[in-house]
Amino acid sequence: MPQEPVPQEPQPGHRALPGHIAAALAGAGGATDSAGQPWAGRSLSGDGATIHNFEDDDGTADAGYLAAVAALAAGTGDEAGVVAALATARVFVPIVASLAEEGDAVAGAHGTELHGDKQADMALVTLKAPDGRTALPVFTSAENLTAWHPEARPVAVYAARAALSAVAEHAELLVLDPGSAATFVVRRPAVWALAKQHGWVPSYRDQAVADAVAASAAGVRALRGVELRPGGGVASAQADGTQLPGGGAGPELRVVLYLEDGLSAAEVQSLVAGLNEDWARNEAFAERVDSIEIKLQRAAP
Template identity: 80%
Template sequence: MEHTPEPNAGAQAGAGAAPVRHLPGHIAAALAGAGGATDSAGQPWAGRSLAGDDAKIHNFEDDDGAADAGYLAAVADLSAGTGDEAAVVAALATARVFVPIVAQLAEEGDAAAGTHAEGLHSDKQADMALVTLKAPDGRTAMPVFTSAASLRAWHPEARPVAVYAARAALSAVAEGAELLVLDPGSELTFVVRRPAVWALAQQQTWTPSYADPDLAGVLGEGAVRFPAVRRVEIHPGGGVASATADGKRLPGGGAGPELRVVLYLEDGLDAGGVQSIVAGLNDAWARNEIFAERVDSIEVKLQRAAQ
């Protein structure tokens, strides 16, 4: 079974209501300085055009638009089986990336409020919009590109804004995007899931949930009040792997679920007993701050404990 935890479980809007989604305090504090009316480079959207000086690609000196060498090396190690997705995200943390923005028409209402003249409307205005996508599971994702060429191949009319990945991650959080999708439509599309996006936004090291000893402890502690659970193990989930355009599978960069929790249960439990244990554990885990912040989505596997 698969479960996508809320970013923060806890406060309830009312009896029977879904948990209110609040960002952790340190994420909210980082966003407070980012502003909602600015792009991922901190520049205001207002007054933008695609002509003249505003049309320049980026402000990074001597930047030829190529992908960051450290990121490419980390991806090569991942492909060779000598690296992991944590190393790819670590390399991305110091890389310059391109965030696509596109021109769109913003329609105004009537020319003047309170007028009764028919057919009078203000002019349409060109505005700049940050691009977001819908992931297959319905969540919002933000596309980010490691090179200007990969962005042009994806959307020739998009304007690339060069930023460091930490700033791109802050923009993703501000837009409500839980995923960063690197180089969609290219040879390798690498997905950075919500906990890693938050780590990038804070410029902190990201540890995958399936390799997190603190999280393993939290899951084990949650199972203490269920005597029928003899042991809890964590492993990479079925959604960790990604695939290149030619079909080669890589051990990282997938969209999730990234965490597999294996519950070893005592023998003799009926279906109702198993369902009660799983529901109780899900509730306990979802209310834990460490779990809520560090787990993007999980799959639970049940095993019979050895006698």
């Protein structure tokens, strides 16, 4: 990401969650684990007990994810391939202690004050992206997490579970390995797809998005054509100065509008505003598009 994000607290007044994600969150901490296996009757003691899915984890990055990022850099892969690799990858979520309560002060010798034991809560770390949105940092290796925050506790989870945690924290972005040599941002539609364990297609290649844009453009007389392209924020800058053709924070979709000649500034403004309102009302467009930029061009004679 172009700027170093800073920790922040979740803010109120966020977009309502889709029903399937809300249901998944509501079910957390219930009678079964995330795989649907009941907790009742389960023993976590003894040599044969399995505490979690990552007991033999060596803390290194998932090989499938690394291969997908390498393919993206080489031009033989794409963003969708990286997100698909994440769907089955283990990642680390950083947890840090925050002071919850401090004991009452009592008088000590020589006018000093003594405090009772402190109580601390463990909390997810969230970041504030340069555009103001909340992001959840996750790490592909324990080494990357420790280098980023030496005091954070690495909690191993599948990336789909991390995405669900991001939704619960009202974070619209997952940031893979912030501060490392290779950082990749998973934008809101892909975060929701991971949380739902569904496939994801970037909006600039999504036929449902193309259909929504075409339907809106069909009734606009002064609009001669529309084209969808990757936005200027799709690429991400890496630590060595190279550009990765994916994993940027956005804008991720560029909508090119080909306009007839002779329109006034007011007419162009009204046309663009009308399209924006129409897209915002379209459920497929609103769910599958994270951020857009609009480019105006004169239609060919």
